[in-house]
Amino acid sequence: MNWLIEFFGSAEYWSGDDAIPLRLLQHLEYSFLAFAIAALIAIPLGLLIGHTGRGAVIVVVSANAARALPTLGLLVLVVLLIGVGTLWPVLIPLIALAIPPILVNTYEGIRGADPDLRDAAYGMGLRGSQVLFRALLPVALPLILLGLRLSAITVVATATVAAYVGLGGLGRYIIDGLATKNYAEVFGGAVLVVLLALAVQTGFTLLNRVIVSPGVRQVR
Amino acid sequence: MDEPLVRWDWIARNWDNGGPTSVKVLLENHIVMAFVPVIAGLLIAIPLGLACARYRWLYQPTVGIMNVVYSLPSLALFSILLSVTGLTQTTVIIPLTLFSLAVLIPAVVDGMRSVPDHVRQSAVAMGFQPMRRLTRVELPIAVPVVLAGLRVAAVSSISLVSVGALIGQGGLGYLFIDGWQRQFYTPIVVGIVLVVALALVADLVIIAAQRLLTPWARRRA
Amino acid sequence: MITFDGVTKRYADGTVAVDDLSLEVPDGAITVFVGPSGCGKTTSLRMINRMIDPTEGRVLLDGKDVTTVDPATLRRGIGYVIQQAGLFPHRRIVDNIATVPFLLGWDKKKARDRAMELLERVGLDPKMARRYPYQLSGGQQQRVGVARALAADPPVLLMDEPFSAVDPIVRASLQEELLRLQSELHKTIVFVTHDIDEAVKLGDTVAVLRVGGKLAQVAAPADLLSDPADDFVREFLGRDRGIRRLGFVPAKNLALDPAPEGVTPEGHGTFNPARDSLRAALDAALLSPDGLAVAVDDDGRVLGVVGQAALVGAARG
CATH class of the missing domain: 3.10.580.10 (CBS-domain)
Structure with a gap:
């Protein structure tokens, strides 16, 4: 508790490079960039693979590999290989880790839709893309949102770790605090990261309420 | 880039150099820190999961809490625990146990729900007592679903341990720190390969265990 | 009129689902395809709206080979009802029924009005319109499935075991309802079932198929019961066909x-x-x-x- 007071009460963290609002904005910026790029790649790909049934192997392999890969190792390796300087060396591993949850859930959501629903949709004369967007996508939405949530959580957590290789954001407090044995800073930073993660979690819960049809929500 | 990705002589020299940072020792630490949480998680998740399966009102709040736990970044949890447990393996083991629980409790509940109602009913009708029904009928049928959860928990746990290196307890994760500080690829590559290999072995062991435990569930390929 | 002209469906692994089927389905009447599992009855039905295309032979709809028509356009003109209804879980009942009218570009209000009219026509409370499929019983969902198939007033209706998944009492009332609707609408209906009682109850014509996709007999129900073509049909009809035949006298x-x-x-x-x-x-x-x-x-x-x-x-x- 004292640490929290020390951290949040210190003027050092409210202005300049280490200001909490600035670090928070940085964290959001990196996370959102990586997340948005990952979603732009993974959702269309997942829809395509789920709808056509082609390329399912990629999904399974990428899902397993992503879980096993140590994020810290991947980060330091990629950044060492590409070199520091711009944001991209850090964004690339973040994006790579963010893609699989979205890809897998989008694929599973479309693939796992009730075969009768698919059959009825085609039988009524919906064309391929109409079947996908009017019948399968709305039903797959809860799973796709779950994938997006897991991905966003991964990005926020990994962006914290990425402070170690020079990224800004909330992870800086933890990494810098550990380096200088300033445990109030470490603790305060950690609390901020937890709050951010909870906010992301809540955001997705609300999004789920807004965009998923009640007819689908009740079934699950 | 003059530096090769892997220097084999470094591996030969550092596999077992007698010090606390020899690869062998790091690997052993990694295994301990990765598996203790999974096993502890399983032991806690089974009774909790059974309770959630029986008392339905428990399920939603439990899953809600587990979702929240799962969303917490590991580095943040390690850092917060530092103030309580210091620079010890416990600091890594406790959060990883929580993550395992977040995966395993829903897996146990889903497993129990995967027991077809007609099977449960006929076990009751044949006079199985509740405890016997649980151990002889329901749990065996739930095994595949629980083990699917265990695979996820084990693989995630193995890969997450390395983040602990940032607070000085990361098993193989130390190699990433070492490689970064010395701008030296070999330890990083060795670390990644060993972590992935360890995850793969754990995954295969669980798959093998499932085949042994549930011979009736073997699918024809 | 729907005509099967020497239609065969053979799959890549060599299985023959339908074997040289030639058959005429008359307009304005119910034709039932009945037979055991694997007799190709569903495959035959699905070749009418091109959910499956034949390997050999032709399926003609009013003299036109269906494979020359764009599948989606063809299907919008043919009602289709399946076993589990296949309703869109994310849309309210009224919008489920109006699916095809929407596809055909009807005005929203007109489509919804039509849906409401059909809802009552199939014997459902108009209050159901605002509900989602999960809030309906199996029998009610099936009624919605029928209403949805009728929405754009197609001359042809394909029904693939539509009442198999509901309990006998509900099934009997759905069957009565279908006969009542048909007496008003005079659609050309092809109805697939494995239940011979359902076949003789609903069919103006019954086509019995045997395993391997061969047509065993086509006849009016009374003729089928009094005069089975062979042992297979006799056995499929069951022992008490004498007394059942009296139901048609x-x-x-x-x-x-x-x-x-x-x-x-x-x-x-x-x-x-x-x-x-x-x-x-x-x-x-x-x-x-x-x-x-x-x-x-x-x-x-x-x-x-x-x-x-x-x-x-x-x-x-």
Whole structure:
């Protein structure tokens, strides 16, 4: 508790490079960039693979590999290989880790839709893309949102770790605090990261309420 | 880039150099820190999961809490625990146990729900007592679903341990720190390969265990 | 008119689902495809709206080979009802019914009005319109499935085991409902079932298929029951086809005796010669303690009686 007071009460963290609002904005910026790029790649790909049934192997392999890969190792390796300087060396591993949850859930959501629903949709004369967007996508939405949530959580957590290789954001407090044995800073930073993660979690819960049809929500 | 990705002589020299940072020792630490949480998680998740399966009102709040736990970044949890447990393996083991629980409790509940109602009913009708029904009928049928959860928990746990290196307890994760500080690829590559290999072995062991435990569930390929 | 002209469906692994099927499905009537699992009845049905294309032969709709028509366009003109209804879980009932009208670009209001009209037509409370499919029972969902298929008023309706997943009582009421609807709408209906009782109850024509996709017999239900083409059809029809056939013989030709003193509809089995079958009359006789079936008119007035002996004689025909 004292640490929290020390951290949040210190003027050092409210202005300049280490200001909490600035670090928070940085964290959001990196996370959102990586997340948005990952979603732009993974959702269309997942829809395509789920709808056509082609390329399912990629999904399974990428899902397993992503879980096993140590994020810290991947980060330091990629950044060492590409070199520091711009944001991209850090964004690339973040994006790579963010893609699989979205890809897998989008694929599973479309693939796992009730075969009768698919059959009825085609039988009524919906064309391929109409079947996908009017019948399968709305039903797959809860799973796709779950994938997006897991991905966003991964990005926020990994962006914290990425402070170690020079990224800004909330992870800086933890990494810098550990380096200088300033445990109030470490603790305060950690609390901020937890709050951010909870906010992301809540955001997705609300999004789920807004965009998923009640007819689908009740079934699950 | 003059530096090769892997220097084999470094591996030969550092596999077992007698010090606390020899690869062998790091690997052993990694295994301990990765598996203790999974096993502890399983032991806690089974009774909790059974309770959630029986008392339905428990399920939603439990899953809600587990979702929240799962969303917490590991580095943040390690850092917060530092103030309580210091620079010890416990600091890594406790959060990883929580993550395992977040995966395993829903897996146990889903497993129990995967027991077809007609099977449960006929076990009751044949006079199985509740405890016997649980151990002889329901749990065996739930095994595949629980083990699917265990695979996820084990693989995630193995890969997450390395983040602990940032607070000085990361098993193989130390190699990433070492490689970064010395701008030296070999330890990083060795670390990644060993972590992935360890995850793969754990995954295969669980798959093998499932085949042994549930011979009736073997699918024809 | 739908015509199957030497239609064969063979899959890549060599299985033959439908073997050289030639058949005419008359307009404005219910044609039932019936047979055991693996007889190709569903495959045959699905070749009409191009959910499956034949390997050999042609399926003609009003003289036109269906494979020359764009599948989606073809299907929008053919109603399609399947076993589990296949309703869109994310859309309200009214919008489920209006799916095809929406696809055809109808005005929203017109499509919804049409959906509401159909909702009542299939015997559902208009209050159901705002609900989601999960809030309906299986039987209600199936009614919505029928309404949805009728929405754009297609001349042809394909029904693939639509009532198989509901309990017998609900199934019987859905069957009655379909017959009532058909008496008003006169659609060309192809109906697939594995249940021979359902086939003879609903079909104007029944086509019996055997495993391997071969047509065994096509006939009106009464003819099928009295004159099965071979042992397979005989066995498929079951043992009591003699008595079931009586369900297709009208009771109006029975010679009635004057009712003896004191015989009233109460305490006797009754039948209405104007509407009921010989089977109903026989059943009435069996239910009466003195063996007399009492004939009554629409207002319940006694017209006369028939004895068991006379009924059996009539049944022998």
